Amino acid sequence: MSxxxxxxxxxxxxxxxxxxxxxxxxRDGIIRSVGLMSNMPAARHGWELVKxxxxxxxxxxxxxxxxxxxxxxxxxxxxxxxxxFHPSRVYRSAKEDFVVVDEAVLEIEAQYxxxxxxxxxxxSYFEGHAIASHNFFQGLAIVxxxxxLPLLPFAPEGPVRFRNTMLYTSMDSIKPNYDPFESxxxxxxxxxxxxxCCMFVCHPGYLDDEILKVSxxxxxxxxxxxxxxxxxxxxxxQNNQIEVVTYDDL
Numbered sequence: 001m002s003x004x005x006x007x008x009x010x011x012x013x014x015x016x017x018x019x020x021x022x023x024x025x026x027r028d029g030i031i032r033s034v035g036l037m038s039n040m041p042a043a044r045h046g047w048e049l050v051k052x053x054x055x056x057x058x059x060x061x062x063x064x065x066x067x068x069x070x071x072x073x074x075x076x077x078x079x080x081x082x083x084x085f086h087p088s089r090v091y092r093s094a095k096e097d098f099v100v101v102d103e104a105v106l107e108i109e110a111q112y113x114x115x116x117x118x119x120x121x122x123x124s125y126f127e128g129h130a131i132a133s134h135n136f137f138q139g140l141a142i143v144x145x146x147x148x149l150p151l152l153p154f155a156p157e158g159p160v161r162f163r164n165t166m167l168y169t170s171m172d173s174i175k176p177n178y179d180p181f182e183s184x185x186x187x188x189x190x191x192x193x194x195x196x197c198c199m200f201v202c203h204p205g206y207l208d209d210e211i212l213k214v215s216x217x218x219x220x221x222x223x224x225x226x227x228x229x230x231x232x233x234x235x236x237x238q239n240n241q242i243e244v245v246t247y248d249d250l
Contacts, residue, residue, distance in 0.1 A: 004197045004243045005188045006167065006250075007228075008033040009204050010060055010129065012050065013043030014215075018205035021225045023049035025204040029228030030237065033246045035060030037129065038114040039069050039107075047118050056246035058125035058152070059115045061108055063099075063136060064088040065129070065214060069110035075103040087214075091131040104139030112143055125162070125247040127152040150247065159196065165250040168192055171201040173220040180220070180227035181236075188242045197245065204228055 009022050009031045019042055025031045033056040037043060040062070050057075063078050064085050072083040077100040080086055115123055126149040128140055137154050144151035152162055159166040170187035172178055180202065187198045203217055204224040212218060227233055237244065 003188055003190075003192070003241065004245050005184075005200055005237075006033060006197055006245050006247065007031050007184075007200045007202065008035065008058075009202055009224075010035045011037060011203050011205065012046040012057075012060070013037040013040040014065065014205075015040075015208050015210045016042050016045055017208035018042070018211060018221070019046035019049050021205035021221060022046065023053070024206075025225050025228035026050055026053045026055060029225075029230075030234055030244055031202075031204065031228050032056055032244060033058070033124070035125075035127070035129075036115060036119070036123075037062045037066070038111045038118060040066050043114070044118050051119070056124045056248045057119060057121070058127065058247065059112060059123040059149075060127065060129050061111050061140060062129040063104065063107060064091060064131050068107050069114055070107045075100075075107055077103050078107060088130050091133060097133050097135050099133045099135040099139075101135045101138050101142075104133075104136050105142050108139050108143045109146075112147065112149075122147075123149060125150050125152045128154065152247075162247065163250050164195065166192070166196045167199040168196060169199050169201060173203055173217060173224065178220050178223070180224045181230070181233055184227065184233070185236065188237070188240065197250070202228075 012022050012034050035058045037060050067084050072079040126144050153160040159168045172183040187200050202224045203221050205221040
């Protein structure tokens with residue numbers, strides 16, 4: 001029996017450069033699952049680039065970058081004074097969870113509705129971007145239950161269950177001396193058991209001025225594009241009988 005690996009690209013829609021890198025990684029590479037940030041101005045641009053590539057696309061719900069789709073006056077716990085979302089560093093430095101669940105639900109619902117409007121489909125998976133907030137995750141669960149969406153739970157340690165599969169997350173992009181191919185090989189060769197699967201989360205993309213201003217994750221994005229499109233990587237997966245699956249396959 002071959003091992004399985006789910007390779008997911010996050011952040012479609014953040015900037016046009018990110019979109020081009022993700023599209024390249026899907027068109028010429030091994031990535032088949034992608035998370036769309038429907039609140040971002042480049043969301044529709046990103047979808048237009050990948051929609052004909054048979055993507056497994058999920059909602060990568062974001063409350064820490066860009067602007068909300070909801071009137072900021074209705075969701076003050078999520079926003080800066082200028083109406084943008086609190087950046088991720090605010091969440092990391094907070095001593096308590098300041099997200100108001102009802103406000104989170106308003107924005108998550110708005111992003112879901114925008115996702116459907118852009119893509120014309122339901123998300124294949126439903127999850128959140130970058131922050132660890134129990135109240136945010138509670139909001140995701142509420143909206144997922146409301147619409148019957150496949151919620152991808154968050155767990156800082158250990159696997160999560162998605163349908164009948166236990167998913168073991170591998171995400172090394174923020175580690176020093178990151179080598180995407182070496183991380184992929186290490187993740188793919190682990191034994192996850194008969195009901196387990198590796199979920200390799202990456203953030204491929206090209207860089208523009210906008211992403212350099214707002215994201216601390218830069219060079220690893222470019223390296224992940226190069227890894228995804230490298231024929232040697234595809235050949236290694238075949239030689240080691242590693243099957244690349246999507247959330248739709250689980």
